[in-house]
Amino acid sequence: MNQSTxxxxxxxxxxxxxxxxxxxxxxxxxxxxxAGETVVLxxxxxxxxxxxxxxxxxxxxxxPGGQVLFGQDDVTNQPIERRNVGMVFQSYxxxxxxxxxxxxxxxxxxxKMANDEKARRVAEMLDMMQITELAGRRxxxxxxxxxxxxxxxxAIAVRPxxxxxxxxxxxxxxxxxxxxxxxxxxxxxxLGITAVYVTHDQNEAMALGDRIVVMDKGMVAQTGxxxxxxxxxxxxxxxxxxxxxxxxxxxxxxxxLQTAGGKLPWSGxxxxxxxxxxxxxxxxxxxxxxxxxxxxxVASYFLGDRTKVLLDGIGEQTVVVETADRRQFAKxxxxxxxxxxDALMTLE
Amino acid sequence: MSLDRKEVPLLxxxxxxxxxxxxxxxxxPMARLVLVAGSGENxxxxxxxxxxxxxxxxxxxxxxxxxxxxxxxxxxISGISGVFxxxxxxxxxxxxxxxxxxxxxxxxxxxxxxxIMLAGRQGLAKEISTALTGTRLVFAYSMAGLxxxxxxxxxxxxxLTLMAAAEKLDPALEEAARSLGASxxxxxxxxxxxxxxxxxxxxxxxxxxxxxxxxxTAFTLATNIDVLPMTIYTEFTLNANIATAAALSIxxxxxxxxxxxIARSLAGSTVAAAA
Amino acid sequence: xxxSGIFYLNLGFTLLVCAFLIVPVFLxxxxxxxxxxxxxxxxxxxxxxxxxxxxxxxxxxxxxxxxSITCLIADLLIGVPAAYVLAKxxxxxARIIEETLVLPIAIPGLAIALALIITYGGFRDFxxxxxxxxxxxxxxxxxxxxxxxxxxxxxFDFKTLEEGAASLGASFWQRFFTVILPNCRSGILAGSLxxxxxxxxxxxxxxxxxxxxxxxxxxxxxxxxxxxxxEVASAYTLVFMVMIxxxxxxxxxxxxxREVGHGKPATPGSRASS
Numbered sequence: 001m002n003q004s005t006x007x008x009x010x011x012x013x014x015x016x017x018x019x020x021x022x023x024x025x026x027x028x029x030x031x032x033x034x035a036g037e038t039v040v041l042x043x044x045x046x047x048x049x050x051x052x053x054x055x056x057x058x059x060x061x062x063x064p065g066g067q068v069l070f071g072q073d074d075v076t077n078q079p080i081e082r083r084n085v086g087m088v089f090q091s092y093x094x095x096x097x098x099x100x101x102x103x104x105x106x107x108x109x110x111x112k113m114a115n116d117e118k119a120r121r122v123a124e125m126l127d128m129m130q131i132t133e134l135a136g137r138r139x140x141x142x143x144x145x146x147x148x149x150x151x152x153x154x155a156i157a158v159r160p161x162x163x164x165x166x167x168x169x170x171x172x173x174x175x176x177x178x179x180x181x182x183x184x185x186x187x188x189x190x191l192g193i194t195a196v197y198v199t200h201d202q203n204e205a206m207a208l209g210d211r212i213v214v215m216d217k218g219m220v221a222q223t224g225x226x227x228x229x230x231x232x233x234x235x236x237x238x239x240x241x242x243x244x245x246x247x248x249x250x251x252x253x254x255x256x257l258q259t260a261g262g263k264l265p266w267s268g269x270x271x272x273x274x275x276x277x278x279x280x281x282x283x284x285x286x287x288x289x290x291x292x293x294x295x296x297x298v299a300s301y302f303l304g305d306r307t308k309v310l311l312d313g314i315g316e317q318t319v320v321v322e323t324a325d326r327r328q329f330a331k332x333x334x335x336x337x338x339x340x341x342d343a344l345m346t347l348e
Numbered sequence: 349m350s351l352d353r354k355e356v357p358l359l360x361x362x363x364x365x366x367x368x369x370x371x372x373x374x375x376x377p378m379a380r381l382v383l384v385a386g387s388g389e390n391x392x393x394x395x396x397x398x399x400x401x402x403x404x405x406x407x408x409x410x411x412x413x414x415x416x417x418x419x420x421x422x423x424x425i426s427g428i429s430g431v432f433x434x435x436x437x438x439x440x441x442x443x444x445x446x447x448x449x450x451x452x453x454x455x456x457x458x459x460x461x462x463x464i465m466l467a468g469r470q471g472l473a474k475e476i477s478t479a480l481t482g483t484r485l486v487f488a489y490s491m492a493g494l495x496x497x498x499x500x501x502x503x504x505x506x507x508l509t510l511m512a513a514a515e516k517l518d519p520a521l522e523e524a525a526r527s528l529g530a531s532x533x534x535x536x537x538x539x540x541x542x543x544x545x546x547x548x549x550x551x552x553x554x555x556x557x558x559x560x561x562x563x564x565t566a567f568t569l570a571t572n573i574d575v576l577p578m579t580i581y582t583e584f585t586l587n588a589n590i591a592t593a594a595a596l597s598i599x600x601x602x603x604x605x606x607x608x609x610i611a612r613s614l615a616g617s618t619v620a621a622a623a
Numbered sequence: 624x625x626x627s628g629i630f631y632l633n634l635g636f637t638l639l640v641c642a643f644l645i646v647p648v649f650l651x652x653x654x655x656x657x658x659x660x661x662x663x664x665x666x667x668x669x670x671x672x673x674x675x676x677x678x679x680x681x682x683x684x685x686x687x688x689x690x691s692i693t694c695l696i697a698d699l700l701i702g703v704p705a706a707y708v709l710a711k712x713x714x715x716x717a718r719i720i721e722e723t724l725v726l727p728i729a730i731p732g733l734a735i736a737l738a739l740i741i742t743y744g745g746f747r748d749f750x751x752x753x754x755x756x757x758x759x760x761x762x763x764x765x766x767x768x769x770x771x772x773x774x775x776x777x778x779f780d781f782k783t784l785e786e787g788a789a790s791l792g793a794s795f796w797q798r799f800f801t802v803i804l805p806n807c808r809s810g811i812l813a814g815s816l817x818x819x820x821x822x823x824x825x826x827x828x829x830x831x832x833x834x835x836x837x838x839x840x841x842x843x844x845x846x847x848x849x850x851x852x853x854e855v856a857s858a859y860t861l862v863f864m865v866m867i868x869x870x871x872x873x874x875x876x877x878x879x880x881r882e883v884g885h886g887k888p889a890t891p892g893s894r895a896s897s
Contacts (some may be wrong), residue, residue: 081792365701428637
């Protein structure tokens with residue numbers, strides 16, 4: 001791959017966004033994205049992630065005082081067409097009046113690239129995305145997955161300084177989403193390009209992001225690696241938004257945590273009444289006499305590779321655990337659990 | 349949005365041509381028309397004489413009535429045929445649709461001429477009635493002739509709009525009503541007509557507006573019935589009574605515009621789109 | 624499927640409506656090629672009257688063609704950009720402009736013509752040229768072009784397409800000419816056919832705006848109905864119908880702006896959703 005453009009870092013400094021109708025889409029945000037890094041903006045709809053991406057792209061300008069830097073280059077007042085970004089839209093935004101080939105060539109045509117070089121570049125892109133046989137097709141003759149590939153090829157054909165992806169997989173069905181996610185991941189690694197990826201899907205975020213920026217109500221809730229976000233959520237919003245989490249209330253005293261469902265070993269400080277969290281996969285169902293916690297089955301769902309069991313009598317809310325055991329869980333039956341010692345989390 | 353904000357001057361540039369043309373040839377002349385109507389011997393009370401002069405007032409009433417009756421008839425006829433053609437697929441359907449929409453582009457004069465062909469002194473109606481009963485049926489040059497002509501140019505316009513609306517009717521609604529035991533007539537009353545209501549109002553309004561302003565048909569038939577456009581024309585060309593002609597035109601414009609406005613507030617914003 | 628009695632009742636009714644619309648047309652055509660209308664077809668068929676019409680009225684046909692084509696060009700130049708701006712801006716000003724542009728549909732042609740005469744009738748050269756008629760036609764047909772283009776613009780997410788083009792480096796005008804216009808083809812075509820058809824058949828305005836030297840086809844028709852023998856008038860009507868027939872067929876084929884072939888529609892509000 002001779003992606004000649006060097007990757008650059010992106011800095012947002014105090015970028016806020018208030019729309020003309022007065023709604024505040026984004027509180028002042030400062031964010032550093034390293035060169036070659038893939039950062040995923042993750043959050044529910046309305047959290048400000050798309051606005052942030054559009055500010056980076058140049059489709060929105062930040063409120064006065066905000067600054068966008070591409071490397072040393074202050075691009076705050078540059079319109080998108082001069083920023084040299086590659087963008088992939090949720091709806092793909094492929095031009096229906098052009099063939100696949102013409103779509104991919106569009107950015108090069110606009111840049112007045114010589115025809116032979118353009119043809120070479122387009123062929124390279126078609127090859128890279130494995131869509132060479134689609135070159136002459138019309139857009140409305142393509143499947144969703146094919147459109148996605150064309151959109152990616154079109155965005156990277158211009159060798160952009162950064163690649164911006166706005167929920168690129170949302171319009172696809174689950175199976176295809178999974179496959180393209182892997183492809184996009186490989187592509188980003190291969191290109192080594194600075195990429196910003198917006199999604200509301202935590203699995204996508206985990207799989208693709210070097211770092212994840214979780215956003216909520218126009219503010220950053222937490223920034224960190226997928227592991228950080230998952231195992232060390234810094235607040236209740238992140239803990240709830242990412243994965244499934246169980247909450248227990250208990251009294252920490254002398255290396256033990258006393259909860260409604262039983263006693264757990266506790267390595268933290270004696271903090272009196274505290275709330276601890278743990279992930280379903282960190283609990284193991286064991287025989288009652290070996291159990292640390294005991295609860296009663298409320299419901300169980302067979303999911304194929306595993307069974308999801310809902311228990312009460314342990315925390316204030318239902319506790320969810322998962323097991324690969326091939327056993328039936330009768331409603332009301334008493335179940336014992338142990339929890340991995342390092343799996344208990346607390347929020348500050 | 350930055351994309352938008354930087355585009356505003358460019359978008360304004362794109363509006364300049366249409367603005368110049370409209371300001372010069374529409375807004376300014378219409379303003380002058382309003383002024384001229386008030387510049388005659390009677391001043392602004394010219395507008396009132398239009399109502400006080402029985403001849404003019406009668407012509408206004410006649411025009412409104414004729415337009416209203418035409419609209420009603422066109423809606424009923426086009427409603428029946430439009431829904432029928434949209435609901436049923438049979439051989440020759442396309443040909444029927446083509447025939448029904450063929451007269452769409454006929455100017456009023458041609459329609460007047462066709463009415464003469466149908467009901468004039470040497471018309472088809474006369475031929476048939478003479479052969480059958482011995483009486484000579486000639487009605488082209490009367491109110492009936494005008495009505496036939498107005499109906500002729502209204503049906504194609506209305507039927508196109510209604511067919512487009514009927515296409516979007518969800519057959520499941522009708523099926524649901526029938527599954528609940530509604531009779532055919534109840535289905536029409538409770539499902540089809542309400543669903544077509546916006547289209548009926550929209551196309552009815554356009555039909556009414558067109559009928560109010562129609563001039564060519566009456567001109568060709570040269571009837572003794574003064575519809576308002578004919579009155580305006582007579583005042584302007586024969587009597588050189590420019591102020592009266594202007595005042596009458598404005599009356600005509602206002603009545604028509606009010607009809608469209610009422611229809612639009614009843615039916616949403618698509619009224620002027622259908623034509 | 625077995626047809627019910629209601630079906631045949633409806634079909635009968637529809638056939639009657641068709642007959643009402645089509646029979647007079649045939650009567651007129653027949654009269655136009657009959658040697659003597661009062662004696663009927665038995666007097667023989669002839670193209671004599673059509674020839675006579677051509678001799679007498681050919682210039683009205685040329686003028687109508689000239690005006691309708693010029694009118695179309697004017698509508699394209701001023702109407703298409705206007706429609707784009709109106710589709711793009713959602714504010715109150717844009718809606719007021721849109722209202723004003725479609726006003727000539729609501730105001731009777733006679734009133735517009737009168738207003739034009741009152742205002743510009745004194746400019747003799749302008750008053751007596753075909754451009755005077757053209758102005759009226761442009762006002763009257765422009766709403767149809769604008770509406771048609773607006774309709775196609777609202778059928779696809781052109782704003783996102785533009786953003787896509789901008790992200791690839793295209794400037795405002797590049798976006799307009801390479802992305803917006805090509806995707807509006809169907810609406811522009813439908814609008815164009817409508818404009819030409821309406822212009823060729825326009826009478827209400829034209830009758831007031833014309834002069835003895837600037838007669839269009841419908842004006843000539845009115846003229847012949849008043850002063851010529853029935854056969855000539857019929858033959859002239861026949862010529863008119865032959866002229867607009869291709870336009871009408873094209874209108875039926877392309878008259879509805881088609882939806883632009885497009886990817887999965889963006890979810891509503893996706894532009895500023897998060």
